[in-house]
Amino acid sequence: MSEPSQVEAARVPLVxxxxxxxRFGALLALNGVSVRLEPGSFHAILGENGAGKSTLVKxxxxxxxxxxxxxxxxxxxxxxxxxxxxxxxxxxLVYQHFTLVPNMTAAENLVLxxxxxxxxxxxxxxxARIESFQRxxxxxxxxxxxxxxxxxxxxxxxxxxxxLYLGHRVMILDEPTSVLTPSExxxxxxxxxxxxxxxxxxxxxxxxxxxxxRAFAEDVTVLRGGRxxxxxxxxxxxxxxxxxxxxxxxxxxxxxxxTATKPGKAALEVRSVTTLNDKAMTACDALSLTVxxxxxxxxxxxxxxxxxxxxEVLAGQRGIEAGEVRVAGVHYDRSRKQMRRYxxxxxxxxxxxxxxxxxxxxxxxxxxxxxxxxxxVQLGCFxxxxxxRRHARTLIQRYDIRTPTPDARLDTLSGGNVQRTVxxxxxxxxxxxxxxxxxxxxLDFSATSEIHSQIITARxxxxxxxxxxxxxxxxxxxxxxxxxxxxxxxxxxxxxAAADVETIGLYMAGHRSERExxxxxxx
Amino acid sequence: MIGAAVWRGPEAAVLTVGAVLxxxxxxxIFVAFTGLDPFAVxxxxxxxxxxxxxSIETTLTLAAPxxxxxxxxxxxxxxxxxxxxxxxALVLGGLGSVLAGVALNGAPxxxxxxxxxxxxxxAGAIWIAIPAALRQFRGVNETISTLLFNxxxxxxxxxxxxxxxxDYGQPLKPTSWPIPSAFMIGTIPGLSVHWGLVYGxxxxxVAFVVLRQTTFGFxxxxxxxxxxxxxxxxxxxxALALTAAALGGAAAGLAGAVEVVAVxxxxxxxLVVGYGYAGILVAFxxxxxxxxxxxxxxxxxxxxxxxxxxxxxxxxxxxASTVLEGCIFLAVLGSNSLYGRLRFLQSRxxxxx
Ligand SMILES: Nc1ncnc2c1ncn2[C@@H]1O[C@H](COP(=O)(O)OP(=O)(O)OP(=O)(O)O)[C@@H](O)[C@H]1O
Ligand SMILES: [Mg+2]
Numbered sequence: 001m002s003e004p005s006q007v008e009a010a011r012v013p014l015v016x017x018x019x020x021x022x023r024f025g026a027l028l029a030l031n032g033v034s035v036r037l038e039p040g041s042f043h044a045i046l047g048e049n050g051a052g053k054s055t056l057v058k059x060x061x062x063x064x065x066x067x068x069x070x071x072x073x074x075x076x077x078x079x080x081x082x083x084x085x086x087x088x089x090x091x092x093l094v095y096q097h098f099t100l101v102p103n104m105t106a107a108e109n110l111v112l113x114x115x116x117x118x119x120x121x122x123x124x125x126x127x128a129r130i131e132s133f134q135r136x137x138x139x140x141x142x143x144x145x146x147x148x149x150x151x152x153x154x155x156x157x158x159x160x161x162x163x164l165y166l167g168h169r170v171m172i173l174d175e176p177t178s179v180l181t182p183s184e185x186x187x188x189x190x191x192x193x194x195x196x197x198x199x200x201x202x203x204x205x206x207x208x209x210x211x212x213x214r215a216f217a218e219d220v221t222v223l224r225g226g227r228x229x230x231x232x233x234x235x236x237x238x239x240x241x242x243x244x245x246x247x248x249x250x251x252x253x254x255x256x257x258x259t260a261t262k263p264g265k266a267a268l269e270v271r272s273v274t275t276l277n278d279k280a281m282t283a284c285d286a287l288s289l290t291v292x293x294x295x296x297x298x299x300x301x302x303x304x305x306x307x308x309x310x311x312e313v314l315a316g317q318r319g320i321e322a323g324e325v326r327v328a329g330v331h332y333d334r335s336r337k338q339m340r341r342y343x344x345x346x347x348x349x350x351x352x353x354x355x356x357x358x359x360x361x362x363x364x365x366x367x368x369x370x371x372x373x374x375x376x377v378q379l380g381c382f383x384x385x386x387x388x389r390r391h392a393r394t395l396i397q398r399y400d401i402r403t404p405t406p407d408a409r410l411d412t413l414s415g416g417n418v419q420r421t422v423x424x425x426x427x428x429x430x431x432x433x434x435x436x437x438x439x440x441x442x443l444d445f446s447a448t449s450e451i452h453s454q455i456i457t458a459r460x461x462x463x464x465x466x467x468x469x470x471x472x473x474x475x476x477x478x479x480x481x482x483x484x485x486x487x488x489x490x491x492x493x494x495x496x497a498a499a500d501v502e503t504i505g506l507y508m509a510g511h512r513s514e515r516e517x518x519x520x521x522x523x
Numbered sequence: 524m525i526g527a528a529v530w531r532g533p534e535a536a537v538l539t540v541g542a543v544l545x546x547x548x549x550x551x552i553f554v555a556f557t558g559l560d561p562f563a564v565x566x567x568x569x570x571x572x573x574x575x576x577x578s579i580e581t582t583l584t585l586a587a588p589x590x591x592x593x594x595x596x597x598x599x600x601x602x603x604x605x606x607x608x609x610x611x612a613l614v615l616g617g618l619g620s621v622l623a624g625v626a627l628n629g630a631p632x633x634x635x636x637x638x639x640x641x642x643x644x645x646a647g648a649i650w651i652a653i654p655a656a657l658r659q660f661r662g663v664n665e666t667i668s669t670l671l672f673n674x675x676x677x678x679x680x681x682x683x684x685x686x687x688x689x690d691y692g693q694p695l696k697p698t699s700w701p702i703p704s705a706f707m708i709g710t711i712p713g714l715s716v717h718w719g720l721v722y723g724x725x726x727x728x729v730a731f732v733v734l735r736q737t738t739f740g741f742x743x744x745x746x747x748x749x750x751x752x753x754x755x756x757x758x759x760x761x762a763l764a765l766t767a768a769a770l771g772g773a774a775a776g777l778a779g780a781v782e783v784v785a786v787x788x789x790x791x792x793x794l795v796v797g798y799g800y801a802g803i804l805v806a807f808x809x810x811x812x813x814x815x816x817x818x819x820x821x822x823x824x825x826x827x828x829x830x831x832x833x834x835x836x837x838x839x840x841x842x843a844s845t846v847l848e849g850c851i852f853l854a855v856l857g858s859n860s861l862y863g864r865l866r867f868l869q870s871r872x873x874x875x876x
Binding site for chain 2: 315316317334335336337338339340346348353354355356357358359360364368369371372377381382383385
């Protein structure tokens with residue numbers, strides 16, 4: 001690959017994808033999809049969960065070998081058999097998850113990605129090169145900061161910077177903004193748009209968020225069931241057109257009205273819980289909160305302020321240093337018996353990491369809560385797989401999980417369908433306490449509205465719901481009461497009716513309340 | 524990857540058979556370099572393993588303990604533990620059975636023999652449960668600790684048989700007190716193969732059913748597949764892991780007990796002939812599937828059985844069969860990277876679903 005200094009002048013190629021087709025067994029995941037990406041354009045790809053968006057990207061990037069289809073760069077056909085070749089042609093991919101090395105500095109990460117690695121590194125030289133490169137960029141990252149100390153938005157910027165430094169002139173982003181707050185997302189995407197406007201880059205953005213498409217993209221391509229169902233200029237299509245193309249029907253949005261319930265007894269109590277993060281530093285500091293029956297308590301906060309650790313405590317994945325969790329008035333030991341007895345269910349983020357087994361089938365993953373329960377067991381110890389499978393079929397239908405069979409491995413499902421699988425498992429039982437963490441990240445909006453209505457329905461039935469979300473709009477829509485979590489503390493509380501976005505934002509950003517003294521003494 | 528939960532049937536079988544063929548090819552090249560005719564060697568290999576009634580019986584006798592030590596890898600692997608302590612557990616099983624046999628002197632054999640086997644299994648179970656507990660509660664890597672436990676077990680054996688439980692009537696090599704000869708088990712009627720083969724095959728069948736069909740096996744698959752998912756499901760993670768390790772240890776301990784009551788009649792360094800390590804090989808060749816363990820153990824048992832013949836006929840070093848086993852092990856591990864890459868297998872396995 002060429003040296004970065006030369007690459008800065010490199011042209012952005014015209015990219016044409018022609019008739020891309022990919023089959024998985026009996027499933028036609030991509031069916032003759034063509035996309036044309038003019039140099040310097042910002043192109044969005046839309047589609048419901050399982051439409052084939054990630055598959056298209058993986059075919060372009062050489063992760064999958066397509067069954068048919070061609071990739072042309074500036075009109076010349078290129079066969080791409082592995083990701084390295086794609087990178088060498090200047091195609092770069094940014095995932096939702098970071099691929100940076102956490103314990104190294106930003107500068108080290110930039111150097112690390114180069115494929116022309118020589119056995120020794122001339123740091124002074126590399127450093128000078130990076131600095132001159134960064135001067136030409138519309139945004140900057142502190143080169144000496146360790147990646148671990150960067151916020152999600154900064155990391156995503158560094159990721160993009162790395163792609164540019166490596167000389168990639170076509171950047172494909174697969175749901176890049178789900179780890180970012182809306183303002184971080186706007187910043188990152190805005191910056192990419194500036195680069196495209198300046199003709200230095202072409203961008204393909206995969207997203208479920210219409211807002212982002214509208215604000216940043218010029219062209220849009222819509223996939224459904226592996227086929228291209230529409231394409232055009234964003235400016236010429238309205239949201240209803242796009243939704244119509246995505247779902248292929250008049251979309252009926254599930255919606256449930258919140259009934260006026262009076263919050264009942266305390267169902268879930270977190271009492272002065274202190275817990276440590278992975279680096280053995282305090283993540284939650286004597287934190288207390290109470291969720292009542294028939295109430296949704298929303299927890300707002302910037303990621304990394306102890307929310308994840310608190311969810312892990314409630315899920316039984318992390319130890320408690322001090323304090324206690326109580327459910328229905330009794331000590332909660334996070335055992336299977338108690339989970340079942342008190343109907344405690346969890347929707348955690350990143351299901352493949354946190355709540356599922358990739359190598360087990362969809363049907364098996366659907367039965368983690370009840371495989372050892374009543375009718376699913378015979379002779380005391382044998383799992384009745386036929387019953388589990390039948391149960392799975394019902395859930396697959398009810399929750400609209402797109403899978404060829406209940407026996408397919410879970411990791412062959414699209415991201416959104418993995419999430420639906422967890423949803424089906426967790427919401428289909430008797431739910432008295434539900435802990436949900438960013439439950440709609442990565443879901444298309446028909447699924448999002450479906451989940452929202454499910455959450456409201458559960459609440460109306462009297463369940464206590466603790467909802468962690470980085471999406472303030474979601475909290476304002478769903479929660480009865482909102483608290484803000486910052487640096488391991490609850491720093492603000494408000495009923496929804498009185499909620500004010502600006503005040504909440506202020507506390508999320510670290511504004512300190514009257515509890516300041518308390519913090520200082522704990523620090 | 525260990526503990527893969529979905530048995531990707533046809534694909535796994537084709538890959539394994541292919542890997543074994545590749546390994547045979549590599550071994551043939553190795554043989555050719557030593558100046559011998561590879562096809563003549565293959566032929567003798569086959570004859571020595573399966574060519575006659577005698578060689579088949581030798582193969583079966585050697586395969587029996589390997590089936591049991593392979594389970595010491597397979598069962599814990601389901602829970603996500605990579606245990607390579609089968610050799611040590613086998614030794615402990617042998618010692619346990621000797622002590623039980625001596626203590627039960629005078630009891631009726633129909634009572635004593637099952638108790639002796641049980642004692643061997645219990646000793647192996649405890650032996651492997653210890654490193655599993657260290658892993659569970661102290662974060663000690665179980666692979667390293669079980670490897671070291673093998674050395675401890677052998678040292679313990681040497682210590683006991685050269686002093687505390689030594690039978691001074693055996694001047695040639697340090698040997699433990701013998702168990703009463705009435706407690707020895709004989710051979711399967713019509714075969715000169717001892718009953719250990721039946722125990723080995725039965726244990727593999729039981730393991731298959733337990734891992735595939737029971738709630739316990741299901742819970743182990745969740746744990747081995749993703750610890751965090753198991754925690755979220757509220758499963759008793761520590762108890763499951765310890766039980767799986769103990770069951771594996773019990774299988775290897777039983778192998779040691781059978782070697783005592785069916786072959787040696789006492790414990791000595793003769794117990795340490797590498798059955799434990801062969802079990803690791805077999806577990807991986809069988810891709811952690813207990814039924815496939817039976818077949819893989821026959822393969823490895825056959826290679827060992829023909830070792831002597833290769834030596835006599837061609838003057839090959841006795842390490843030759845180890846080289847072949849090593850080739851198979853590497854080829855099978857290497858073939859794992861081909862999962863999902865071979866197109867003709869892809870569509871096939873999708874149809875079979
Ligand atoms: N490796 C695989 N084996 C079998 N089927 C697969 C595999 N990868 C994807 N699929 C199937 O292909 C279809 C398209 O999946 P893809 O991941 O491209 O969807 P997506 O549009 O990215 O959806 P999402 O928005 O949910 O991420 C899905 O039905 C999925 O089940
Ligand atoms: Mg996707």
